[in-house]
Amino acid sequence: MGIAVIYGSSRKNGNSDQLANLLVEEFEADKIHLSDYKIEPIRDYRHSEKGPYPDDDYHQVLERVLAQDVLVFTTPIYWYGASGLTKTFIDRWSQSLRENREEFLAKFATKTAWVIGIGADEPQIKGLSLVQQFQHIFDFTGTKFAGYVLGKGNEPGDILQDAGALAAVEDIRSKWRL
DSSP: OOEEEEEOOSSTTSHHHHHHHHHHTTSOEEEEEGGGSOOOOOOOOTTSOOOOOOOSSHHHHHHHHHTOSEEEEEEEOBTTBOOHHHHHHHHTHHHHHHHHHHHHHHHHTTOEEEEEEEESSOHHHHTHHHHHHHHHHHHHHTOEEEEEEEEEOSSTTGGGGOHHHHHHHHHHHHHHTO
16 A cells, blocks of 8 residues: 655644654655645636646656555645645646546546644534535545544644544554554
């Protein structure tokens, strides 16, 4: 089982990173910090002549993601959704759909995905819009949505006090050990 962790936080080793790291501890995982890459916003050519797509790190990151079987998207909950880094990466999937829709969707249809979202303001309730957003994304791409963990944290290290989130991560880990 190959795992890719897609870190959507601009702050390394923040709460979402810490929880994701606990999840993949003892497993081999390709840890992809989106903040380490230059991924430009999507250029929408759906209703015009196709121009040049941005020359950036998007394809490199996408190849690493698609090389794995299990995807873990981890993001702080910003304004009840995914971080800008995460959203920009996913928005660029529209480019891949235009380049080779069938191949792109066929690859994602073989993946299983998890979502980790961390927020400070009632994340188990207000983070549900994040979960729903990913559910729609995975429905579209044919990706199996295996589940999610919503945790509470603001200052670095707060997540380590969220017993529910820690228990959820351990539950996932126990399933992976089978």
